[in-house]
Amino acid sequence: MGYPAVQFHKEKEVRRVVIVDEVALEDEEDEMTEEEEYMRKKDDEVARTRVCHMTSKKKTFTNVRRNAFLPRASPSWVETMSMGFSGKIWLLDTFNYLAPIDQRGYRLLASLTQEEMKAEYERALDMNTTPPKVKFPFNGDGIFLPPMSSMDVGKCPLPLPNVLIKGNKPPQNSSALAEMERIWNIGRSYLKCRCSSEGKADCGTGPSWFDHVIWFLLYNMDILYPDAPTPRAKVSSLIKCLSTCWKPLMLTSLSFGCGREVMMLLANKIVANPSLTIDSVLVRVNDVNRKAFKECAKLLLMSKYVKKRPRANEVCKGSLVNGPLGRKRWEKLKAKEGSAHKFVHIHYVGRLMDPLGDDDDDDDDDDEEEEEEEEEEEEEEEEEEEEEGEGEGEEEGKKGEEEGERGGKEGERYSGRAQI
Structure with a gap:
């Protein structure tokens, strides 16, 4: 009886050692996993810092900053390119791109009804992107907008930025490209820091379109909800925010997207046939009597920029x-x-439109x-x-020779009569 008891205790000690070794290995694996996660985060921070450095260098040493105008890119292309910048669409070649969120996406994020969707579409056809009973600068109840520096280290760090609407103010530069950039973003909502409104000097970091901010927050929900326990809780909290206090801004972005589709329709027709006029560009277009189509045709085909x-x-x-x-x-x-x-003609070269003069x-x-x-x-x-x-001279010469021969014969006749 003594031998089995001794053997049992020995096997128990062996099992204890094995369990301790397995726990130690698991701890080492956890430590390696945490270390790898830390290194991955550091690599992401270095990549973002490098991108910000290149962006600031481009802004400092380049005089043609924001001179590109590429509005005809597809939503899938914009989505693919923004993935390299963690959803920061404003870091691409131009900020004229629209966030790749279609009408179904706005309906899902803001919990919109079919009646609200139709109402926004009607407002877009009337060239009015502002929802009823909403004033800008927007400051709704319970609204919280993160500082612009939390989305981009190069932007203003002041809290609670303003939300404004892009108006129809003529640009200081009267070139065709500046006019095109102005009319392409009329009625678009954007975030602007409070430097100017508080009497301070403008920081010069520039605004951010609201649809770009929404797209960035979908990639980085930790900015608004860093303490949420699970990704599902973050998504639920973001959708609740977009469907309540941020709902007027979502409706404005939806209405502007409908207006942009009208602009794209007419712009594609002009690219296919640059000889179109304000009247001919609206031929075979549905809802041609609505204000949006008429105003967009006038803006795209201004008489002073169209070559006749x-x-x-x-x-x-x-x-x-x-x-x-x-x-x-x-x-x-x-x-x-x-x-x-x-003669001044807006010439489309690929996706870049350049003004050409005399x-x-x-x-x-x-x-x-x-x-x-x-x-x-x-x-x-x-x-x-x-x-x-020459042909007439030859004919006249022949006629003269014939008349001379006739005259000679008649002279001989007259001379014979005189002799008789």
Whole structure:
């Protein structure tokens, strides 16, 4: 009986040692996991700092900051590109992109009804993105907006930024690109720091579109709810916030998205056919009598930025001038020399729209080609006239010879009669 008892105690000690070793291994694995998690977070912070450094360097040393204008990118492309910046769409080439949230996304996030969706669509067609009984700067009950520095270290650290609406104020720079950027974002809600409103100097960090902020918070919900125990609790808290105190801002973004679709529809038609006018661009368009379509057509096709080319049956203003070989040719009257229209055309190059003026190489090349064609036509007309003149001279010479022969015969007859 003694031997089995001793064997039992020995096996018990072995099991205890094995259990202790397993616990030690689990602790080491947990420590390695925490260390790896810490290193991963540090790598993310270094990458974000590097991106912010490159962004600040670009803002400091580049004079063409925010000069890109790429509004025709697809939502899937914007979503893919924003993943490299942790959802910060404003770090892309331009801030004219719209957050890739469609109408179904707004309906889900803000818990909207079908009637509310239809009402926002009707307001968008009336060029009014502000919900009823809502005033901007927006300051609803219980609203909390995080400081802009929590979303981007390069932005203003003051708490409680304002929420404003982009108005129709003319830009200081009267170029076609500045006008296009202005009209492309009319009625869009954005966050602005309180530096100017509190009497301080403007920090110069620039605003952030509200739809960009929503997209960023979907990627980084720890900013609003750092103490939430689970991701499900964070999502529930965010949806509750968007459907209650932030609901007017969500309705504004939804209405602006509908208006942007109208702009995109007309812009795509203009890209396909740049010769369209304010009236012809609205042909075969539904709801053409609504204010949104008419106003967007006027904004996209401003008379001072649209190049008017004369038709084939129209008479161009100009005068006859002496060419280098002494021949006269027809020269068009330029805008700087007379009352002709000043030609400025908004030219689409890929996804970038650049304003082209009278001094561009393309217009000069067109004028030179037209002048060469006119000179060739005049030379052909002169050669035809010379050939016609030579043909008429030969016919007149033949007629003169025939008349001379007849006169000689008649003279011989008269001389014979005189002799008789």
